[in-house]
Amino acid sequence: MSRRRTRPDTSGKPGYVTPEGYRRFEEEADRLWNEDRPKMAKAVQVAAAEGDRSENAEYQYSKQRLAAIDRRLRFLGQRLDVLTIVDQKPPDDGRVYFGSWVTLEDEDGAVQVYRIVGPDEIDAKKGWISMDSPVGRSLLSREVGDELTIQRPRGEVTYEIVEVRNTPPDGSRGKDA
Template identity: 85%
Template sequence: MSRRRTRPDTSGKPGYITPDGYRRFEEEADRLWNVDRPKMAKAVQVAAAEGDRSENAEYQYSKQRLAAIDRRLRFLGRRLKVLTIVDEKPPDGGKVYFGSWVTIETNDGSTQTYRIVGPDEIDADKKWISMDSPVGRSLLSREVGDEITVRRPKGKVTGEIIAVRNIERN
């Protein structure tokens, strides 16, 4: 059985996260601990009471699911200890900082809007990209009107930053 990860385990490495991202991690840990884990522990107990555990698929599944919940709880616990919440207002509202929304017009005329976040928050569907990604690195500290070039496997892409929106923070 392959145990390939979709993302590297960064649980012990420090990193940056938005206040919303940190809150989502806390809420997930709370839900896993107070709702999902007790429900699965009860399912293990019920399945174990049915007799022979070696051929009891429900018992085996419940044990595996409980172990997965425990792994996720350990991961979240380690991450929450080392993450730095970035909630300061950027010094220059026109520059791209961590948490900024950036709109780029590429050389082919298409526009893309991205949010710069930490590796723990990336979400392709929402267009949230890591500050460590090639696009994220090329955007940080830039401002409206700046040209950017990103090297991708399919070749270079050039574009211009046409809008920067920084979220109001404390």
């Protein structure tokens, strides 16, 4: 397990989350508590019964894994307490709001689709970007047809907003869209 932190520490800060994001956190906490933790506690018990714990690699690993599960459960519990679910449907599909899917086209005609989410939900593979990121901040409240210039490591890039949807592009209800 990597100790490198890839996301900002948001554990005690209030934040916004989509309904599906909140559901994913609840499901993860439920799985950790009802499935993973009991299995790992049993593994610790079995490894401890094998004798000398100081040189028992299985025991050491199981204890570390159990501690990691407990840390994640504490984090999820704290986060779920302070998150605000944004489930109100925006008034129109033409303006960018929290939770919107935004289709951008750059000067070369390359198209990218982003979803504006809270910092707890970012997922680069899905194109889910934080509302606090430079791109996210510059997109909020914009409309179809607006152009925006974003400073990127490779220089400035100008995009046009070609579509804004407040429902998933594939027509699903948003679960892991």
